[in-house]
Amino acid sequence: xxxxxxxxxxxxxxxxxxxxxxxxxxxxxxxxxxxxxxxxxxxxxxxxxxxxxxxxxxxxxxxxxxxxxxxxxxxxxxxxxxxxxxxxxxxxxxxxxxxxxxxxxxxxxxxxxxxxxxxxx
Amino acid sequence: xxxxxxxxxxxxxxxxxxxxxxxxxxxxxxxxxxxxxxxxxxxxxxxxxxxxxxxxxxxxxxxxxxxxxxxxxxxxxxxxxxxxxxxxxxxxxxxxxxxxxxxxxxxx
Numbered sequence: 269x270x271x272x273x274x275x276x277x278x279x280x281x282x283x284x285x286x287x288x289x290x291x292x293x294x295x296x297x298x299x300x301x302x303x304x305x306x307x308x309x310x311x312x313x314x315x316x317x318x319x320x321x322x323x324x325x326x327x328x329x330x331x332x333x334x335x336x337x338x339x340x341x342x343x344x345x346x347x348x349x350x351x352x353x354x355x356x357x358x359x360x361x362x363x364x365x366x367x368x369x370x371x372x373x374x375x376x377x378x379x380x381x382x383x384x385x386x387x388x389x
Numbered sequence: 390x391x392x393x394x395x396x397x398x399x400x401x402x403x404x405x406x407x408x409x410x411x412x413x414x415x416x417x418x419x420x421x422x423x424x425x426x427x428x429x430x431x432x433x434x435x436x437x438x439x440x441x442x443x444x445x446x447x448x449x450x451x452x453x454x455x456x457x458x459x460x461x462x463x464x465x466x467x468x469x470x471x472x473x474x475x476x477x478x479x480x481x482x483x484x485x486x487x488x489x490x491x492x493x494x495x496x497x
Contacts, residue, residue, distance in 0.1 A: 312491040373479035379431035
């Protein structure tokens with residue numbers, strides 16, 4: 269059974285940093301890319317970042333490019349999202365999710381429960 | 390950047406048919422996907438590859454594609470279908486994934 273468990277959320281002041289973790293189990297983690305998707309309170313879903321299984325491919329959404337950094341530790345089945353220079357607009361629930369690849373695209377099949385990040389002074 | 394456009398809301402009475410559209414320039418070239426999200430829960434896939442339905446999803450959910458627009462159709466809407474629905478695709482030129490803005494389905 270696939271499990272994705274996010275942690276590390278909380279309240280932080282604008283301009284500060286926070287590091288989220290996504291612990292995975294129940295599937296061959298070292299062969300899967302992992303994505304982060306976020307959802308601001310009462311708003312829609314926004315894709316944030318992806319890291320390939322071997323870290324050779326990393327991509328970011330435009331709103332976080334240059335401020336967020338995704339990485340992974342395959343020995344611990346964990347993906348990280350380092351969030352720097354946080355803004356109030358980054359307030360959201362952050363989900364980690366796996367992608368079922370179909371051609372050049374695919375869909376997000378397994379999701380964690382999410383971790384809430386609140387950026388406020 | 391690539392965008393997917395959905396209506397903010399759709400309302401139907403129980404037993405009627407709900408149709409939710411999603412428009413995007415790349416949809417003729419990339420598959421579209423649909424998710425249902427209930428309050429406080431993670432999204433759940435209801436349609437993949439424009440028209441395919443996961444085995445756990447009721448038959449009343451269906452999808453179609455007409456070029457730059459994909460449509461999620463829920464036939465015989467039930468109260469439990471009240472939720473937010475999101476379309477999703479990808480922009481292969483920029484290696485980014487895109488969600489529509491979401492549509493709130495209200496069952497009257």
